[in-house]
Structures are given as structure tokens and as C-alpha cells.
Amino acid sequence: MPDDVGSRESAGRAAGGPSRRQVLGRGALLGAATVGAGVAAQAEAARAATAPPVREETLAAEPVEISLRVNGRERTLSVEPRTTLLDALRERLGLTGTKKGCDQGACGACTVLVDGRRVNSCLTLAVMRRDAEITTIEGLAKGDELHPVQRAFLECDAFQCGYCTSGQIMSAAALIEEGHAGSPGEVREWMSGNICRCGAYPNIVAAVRQAAGGGAR
Amino acid sequence: MRPFSYTTVSSVRSAVLQVSPDPKAQYVAGATEVLNLVREGQIAADRLVDIRALPLTSIRAGADGLHIGALARHVENHPVVRRDYPVLAQALLAGASPQVRNMFTPGGNLLQRTRCSYYRDVSFACNRREPGSGCGALEGNNRYNAIFGGSDHCIAVHPSDLAVALTALDAVARTQGPAGARAIPIEELHRLPGEEPHRETVLEHGELITGIDVPASRFAARSHYLKIRDRASFAFALVSVAVAVDVRRGVVRDCRIALGGVAPRPWRARAAEAALTGKPLNEASRRAAGKAAASGAVPRRHNRFKVAMVERAVARALSEVED
Ligand SMILES: Cc1cc2nc3c(=O)[nH]c(=O)nc-3n(C[C@H](O)[C@H](O)[C@H](O)COP(=O)(O)OP(=O)(O)OC[C@H]3O[C@@H](n4cnc5c(N)ncnc54)[C@H](O)[C@@H]3O)c2cc1C
């Protein structure tokens, strides 16, 4: 169940002072299609170099306005501290490409990239990701040009119902950047966090191998 | 999910000051466990205190051993860990999924709760979650439950793979509480359930794990983690085994054998260690160690298979560290 998050109008609580986003000014550093582990490492290094001492702050258990950087755009939204990143993306920002399967980390349908690394958006809070670069399935293509993983999923028929697919694609994009697409066996192990109830696994493995340029076998 | 407030802290001292006096406050690190527990209602937190900004992220390797900060990331990728403490890297890689591993922290991993399905589903009786309510697993589906260390009140299994590997390496958790710092052997971090299964660990409320120390040893480099599960990957252990051996001139001088998936805490198989010590490492000694590891097991209706599985898993794990 999505949390009962407040509307923008009801957002209470002035945070006061510059946000970490403003302090860090990392927007210029990173583009929308940052899926690379290398990029993630750079982002981390940049943050380590520029990070001010973290502010001690308390957000009350009520709606608060925050900003998130999603697919290269700064978005302002109202959440509660308990709102997961998944619910913030889907219910607040209308980015429903990211799916909710189990809501407990067990299926991978909610996989997004945070600073280039794949995570389960159901297992993290929106307020914990205020200084991160978030990439969802909506931000993977470059304009009309599909990401190689998206193209390979189409060409290899790597889905049936499609419910798990956006999570599979986000996970696969990260896996390739991590260098874990060396063999079908390696792909199976490193895609294990993404469950497909339709059992499209053989075609998913083929698609990931194809996108990685390794051939289907 | 119940509403809670959210606090960020920048020092160990202020973290402890925030959580210790407030019974409804909980630390959050990777959040991969605590969010599930708050959502389902196993823990009643009104306040989460985010410790991710604390300076506890380092991994230091030296002549005296290894120090792992409570918030260290991807310990399994550290070159010294891979070379000198292989059981540790293998156990971490065998746990959870790539996504969860991108978020979780060593401290949170040690303090994850049991996966007993009656504990996780709040509509069932569970002494661990609700003292005195009964135990759904004792007479229920106890396939995943304990064969060692349980009581008539609880037969939960602690699910951490990392803790099993750390137990085989004599590791200790460093903590900071309101009363000061202390070191707790990983093996003793979790209490056996006895009559009070709801008292899960020896930590005081608000006591923060700051890091983990793994002492240098003659057995760490020759070590292995074997995890047996219902599917090839992304599943909790039915049985797991961490072995570490010091073999000199063909004889096992010292060894550690720890089991996962079978007890409410990582389970040192001391009888198996004794059976192996002083022997050459060969098929006969491996089998004898396996038999000894399974001795004293108290299986339940649906988990008798774990006894034979322990015997064979120990023997197989030892075959991996044979020359
Ligand atoms: C689908 C799924 C599959 C999984 N499979 C496995 C598996 O196969 N093997 C395995 O070992 N694990 C597995 N896990 C568990 C996973 O490893 C844990 O959820 C994770 O390690 C918890 O770490 P965290 O940093 O996210 O903890 P959090 O969720 O942030 O915290 C967990 C608990 O620890 C407390 N805490 C956290 N850090 C500290 C600290 N430094 N000091 C004191 N208290 C602290 C919190 O208050 C909370 O009570 C799985 C999890 C999921 C969701």
C-alpha cells in the first residue's frame, strides 16, 4: 500500500538554510544517463571532496517538502519521512515505470539507479536520497534512442507480461557497467535479485548478453 | 507504514545520545531490514536516526588483522579481504541480491532479525515478537528453523551469512553505548532464546556497533564459505558452513568450523573442530568432522534433513580447503 503522503499544499515545516543540494551543486556534474559504476565512483569522489559536515536535523513525522534529482531534473515534492523512494517516484512524481512487486526487497521490480548503483527503491526512504542522482526506467533512453538494454529486451523478446521488465532492465544496465556480463552463468547470478513470475529468464539472459556485446551464449 | 520522524546525526556521540534515552528510536543504516520491520510491525519505531554520515566506513588491513567499519561498503571487493580472508568475501557475495548489497552495511547485517515466517507475519503467534504469545514454528512449518540452540519457546535461526564467516574468524564487534565502549565476540552478540526469545542480542538499547575487528590468524587465509539453499542464488541458507584451517606439515594444527541456518546465532561446531585438530586433512577426517558437527542436533518435524545436510556440508566445505 502506498503511504498516505501529504499534498504539496499541506507541506509543513520550513527546513531552513540552504539544502544539501544547493550546497553541493552537483547537478552540473551528472547527466541523466549516468549508469556507469565509473561515473558513480566519480560522483562519490566528488561528494567526498566537497561534502560539508552533515547537518544534524530532524524531520517530524509529517509532510515535508524535499527535492530529488530524478533523471537529470530537480523535482520538488512533498513526502513524509516514512515515504519510500518507490512511493515518492510513483505516487508523487507520477513515474510509474518503476513497479511495486513485493515491497520488501525480494523481487527487484522496483530497481532504480542511485548514483549509478542499482538499489531496491522500496527499501530506501525518499528523505535518505535527497543528495543523490536517481535514474529510473523513464530516464534510461537518450531522447528517442533506446538504451542498448532496452533494445535487446525488445529484440530478444525478454518478457511476457512485462511487470518485472523495468526492474530487469535497470538491473541489467547496472550489471553491464559493473562488468558482470561475462558469461550466461555470471549474468544469472548477478541478475538474481530480479524475479520474473512469467519465467522469461532464458530470453532475459540472452538480452543482457546481447546488450553487453557478448553474444547470447 | 507507521509514521516516524527522521533524524540525521554526524557523530557517534550524538547518535548514541539520540537513541539511548528513547525506547521508540532506532538506528537506520542501509534501511534494508529496518524498513521491512517497521512496515510489518515487528518493531514499533517512532523515530529513525540515520547513521550513514558517521565516519565508520573504513576498511583497514594490517599485521594485526582487519578492521571493518560498521558502515563499510562492499567489503567483498577489498583486495586484502579477498586474498587473506576469503571466507568473508564469499559469505558476503552469497548474501541477498546485488541491489540489497549496494545498500546494506556490516553493522545492520549483524543485527538483522530472524526470517522465521511466524515472526515475519504478524498475524501468527511468536514469542520473539510478542512475549508469551506462543511459538507458531514449534508445531508448525519449521523446515527453516533451528536444530541447535533452540528452546521450548523459540527455534528461530539467525540469517546472517556474514556473522557465520566472522564467527569462524574469531571476530569481535566494537560498540559504543551510553556507558562507554566494549568489544563483543560475534558469536555472543545474539542471545540464545531460552525463556526470553524477545531479548535478541546482548546490546543495550542505543548501543551502536562502530566496527568489527578480525584478528590476524594462521587459519583465515585458508578458509571457505559454503551455502546451501533452495535455489541457486538469492535465498537464505538452509545450511551454511564457514571453515578455516591452519595446516602445517600435513596436519591440521588449528581450525574453526561455524554453521549458519541451523541456530539462533552463528553456531561454532566445537566438536567438529576437536575431531579435525591434529589430523591430516583427508576424506576420513572430513567425514568425521561432519559427523561431529551434526552431533547433538535437535531436529523438528520438518527439518530433519538438516542433520545429514550439516554432515555433508561440513565435509564438502573442508574439501575446498584441502591442497
Ligand atoms: C530480499 C532480501 C534477501 C536477503 N538475503 C540475505 C542473505 O541471503 N544473507 C544475509 O546475510 N542477509 C540477507 N538479507 C538481509 C540483509 O543482509 C540485511 O537486510 C542487511 O544486512 C541489513 O543491513 P542494513 O544496513 O540495511 O540495516 P538496517 O535496516 O539499516 O538496520 C537493521 C537493524 O540494525 C540496526 N543497526 C544498523 N546499523 C547499526 C549499528 N551500526 N549499530 C547498532 N545498530 C544498528 C538498526 O537499528 C536495525 O534494527 C536479505 C535482505 C533482503 C531484503
Ligand code: SF4
Ligand atoms: S521460532 Fe521464534 S521467531 Fe519463530 S515463531 Fe517461534 S518464537 Fe517466533
Ligand code: FES
Ligand atoms: S518491490 Fe522492491 S524488491 Fe519487490
Ligand code: FES
Ligand atoms: S515478464 Fe511477467 S513477471 Fe517477468
